[in-house]
Amino acid sequence: MTLTLRILLIVCSLVSFVLCVTKIKQAKLKVVNSVMWMIGSVLLIAVSIFSSPIEWLANKLGFMAPVNFVFLIMIGFLLVQTFIDNIRISSLNEKIKELDHYIALKEHEDVVKNNDKK
Amino acid sequence: MKVLIIIPAYNEAQNIEKTVKDVMENTNYDYVIINDCSKDNTKEVCEKNNFNIVSLPINYGLTSGIQLGMKYAKKYGYDIAIQFDGDGQHQAKYLKELVNQIEKEECNIAIGSRFVTKKKPKSMRMFGSMLLTLAIKVTTGKKISDPTSGMRAYDKKAIDEFIRNASLTPEPDTLVYMLKKKLKIKEIQVEMSEREFGESYLKPLKSIEYMINMFFSIIFIRSITRKNK
Numbered sequence: 001m002t003l004t005l006r007i008l009l010i011v012c013s014l015v016s017f018v019l020c021v022t023k024i025k026q027a028k029l030k031v032v033n034s035v036m037w038m039i040g041s042v043l044l045i046a047v048s049i050f051s052s053p054i055e056w057l058a059n060k061l062g063f064m065a066p067v068n069f070v071f072l073i074m075i076g077f078l079l080v081q082t083f084i085d086n087i088r089i090s091s092l093n094e095k096i097k098e099l100d101h102y103i104a105l106k107e108h109e110d111v112v113k114n115n116d117k118k
Numbered sequence: 119m120k121v122l123i124i125i126p127a128y129n130e131a132q133n134i135e136k137t138v139k140d141v142m143e144n145t146n147y148d149y150v151i152i153n154d155c156s157k158d159n160t161k162e163v164c165e166k167n168n169f170n171i172v173s174l175p176i177n178y179g180l181t182s183g184i185q186l187g188m189k190y191a192k193k194y195g196y197d198i199a200i201q202f203d204g205d206g207q208h209q210a211k212y213l214k215e216l217v218n219q220i221e222k223e224e225c226n227i228a229i230g231s232r233f234v235t236k237k238k239p240k241s242m243r244m245f246g247s248m249l250l251t252l253a254i255k256v257t258t259g260k261k262i263s264d265p266t267s268g269m270r271a272y273d274k275k276a277i278d279e280f281i282r283n284a285s286l287t288p289e290p291d292t293l294v295y296m297l298k299k300k301l302k303i304k305e306i307q308v309e310m311s312e313r314e315f316g317e318s319y320l321k322p323l324k325s326i327e328y329m330i331n332m333f334f335s336i337i338f339i340r341s342i343t344r345k346n347k
Contacts, residue, residue, distance in 0.1 A: 094284060100176045101186045104152075105193065108172045 001051050001067050009048040009070075013041040036084075040077055119197040121147040121217055124187030126180055127204035128154040131163050137204050138169050144210040147217075150190055151204065152183040184288040188272075188280040200271045201288050208269045212308040216271040225304035226276050227296055229262070230269030234307040238263075246329050250290045253333060257341040258297040263305060265290035276301055291335035298343035 020037050023029040047054050047070060058069035123141055127134050134151065141149050150170050153161050155177035164171040172190065174183070184201055191199040198220055202208050208230070216228040238244045250265040268288065272280070276296060279286065286292045293303060 096176065097178055097182055097185075097284075100174050100178055100182065101189060104172050104174045104186060105189065 001048075001055070001070070005067060006048040006051065010045055013044040013048070017041040017045075036081065044074075119217070119221055120195065121145075121198045121200065122187070122191045122194070122196040123147050123149040123200045123202050123210075123213065124152060124184060124191070125149060125202050125204040126152045126154060126183035126187065127156065127160055128177070128180075128183075129156045129158045129160060130204045131156070131158045131160045133206040134160055134163060134169075134204050135167060137202075137206055137208075138164075138167070140206075141202070141210045141213075145213050147200075147213070148196070149202075150187060152187050154178065154180070154183045181287040181289075185280060185284065185286070188277050191277055192281055196277075197274055198271055199277050201268060203268045207310050209309065209311070212269070212306070213271070215306050215308075216269070219304050219306060220271055220273045224302070226273045226301035227293070227303045228271040229264065229267050229293075229303065229305045230308035230310075231262075231264035231267050231305035232308065232310055233263040234305050236307070243325075246325065249329070250332060250336075253336045254290065254294055254297075257294055257336055260297055260303065262290070262293055262303065265293060267310075269308060269310075289335075290332055291340045294336050294340040295343050298340065298345060300345050 017038060020029065020034045020041070024031060024034055051066065054069060055066040058066040061069065063069045063072075123145070125134075125137060125141070130137075138149065138151065141147075148170070150172055151164055153164065153171055153173040155174050161171065161173055172186065174186065187201070188199060198217055200213055200216065202210070202213070212230050216230060219225055219228040232238075238247065247264065247266055251262060254260065254262050254265055266289070270288070279296065279299060279301075283295075286295065297303060
């Protein structure tokens with residue numbers, strides 16, 4: 001990997017790491033949700049600084065350039081992240097629907113009770 | 119047996135009065151209107167007429183409406199729940215026959231079908247219906263001639279399935295699920311009229327999306343349903 005790319009990766013990882021920590025402090029991001037991002041950025045920094053193991057592995061696996069291997073890992077990481085997010089959205093959706101139903105049934109019950117009193 | 123007619127309604131202010139009157143005149147079953155957060159005055163029309171209405175605060179679509187109807191049926195101890203369109207396409211006089219079939223324990227789910235004795239007309243819509251019939255035949259071995267029919271009666275077992283599994287829809291793929299759970303389905307010939315006012319849940323452009331969803335669900339998800347132990 002070229003020096004410029006390594007510097008770029010290090011800077012980006014640092015920025016995302018700092019962003020995670022500040023967002024947690026502002027209570028906008030839950031610790032559980034940010035762990036993956038922090039691990040990701042730490043790994044990326046490690047790869048940028050000590051690039052020889054990755055270069056060796058990329059070579060063994062037959063990548064034309066080590067940087068392709070790094071990109072592949074990053075894409076895989078992102079895919080997993082979006083998939084996890086998708087599952088979370090679905091489960092939130094289901095929870096809101098449950099609330100929706102609960103409120104509707106409760107309101108109906110109250111109306112019926114009021115009518116009975118009259 | 120206690121029978122509940124579930125009438126899901128979304129922006130049906132023009133149709134709902136007629137539908138409910140049809141139900142009240144032609145049957146002596148209980149009914150509940152599920153108002154899926156309509157933007158027009160469906161709710162006001164129902165309240166003015168003193169109809170039994172449950173209003174959802176958030177619009178979540180037909181599936182959610184039917185699921186709420188099933189919860190209502192369970193909560194108030196109904197034995198049979200019927201799904202009945204609020205747009206005036208369905209005629210209440212056929213409901214008795216559906217209920218009869220379940221009461222005689224001929225089946226767990228009775229479908230009001232347009233094509234038991236009559237042939238399907240040739241149109242794009244019916245082509246889609248044919249494909250669904252084929253997909254159900256291939257995955258379960260049973261022939262459902264009108265899988266998209268929205269007039270269905272469910273017995274207690276089927277209601278329980280709806281409550282247990284939140285992903286069940288009032289659509290053809292659920293029939294596959296129910297068949298895999300060893301529930302019996304029977305079709306009864308009925309007539310349906312064209313809708314008079316308003317738009318259907320299934321807009322033309324959405325039909326393709328609907329078909330793709332149904333096929334994926336039937337072939338990859340519902341066909342591997344395991345029966346209860």
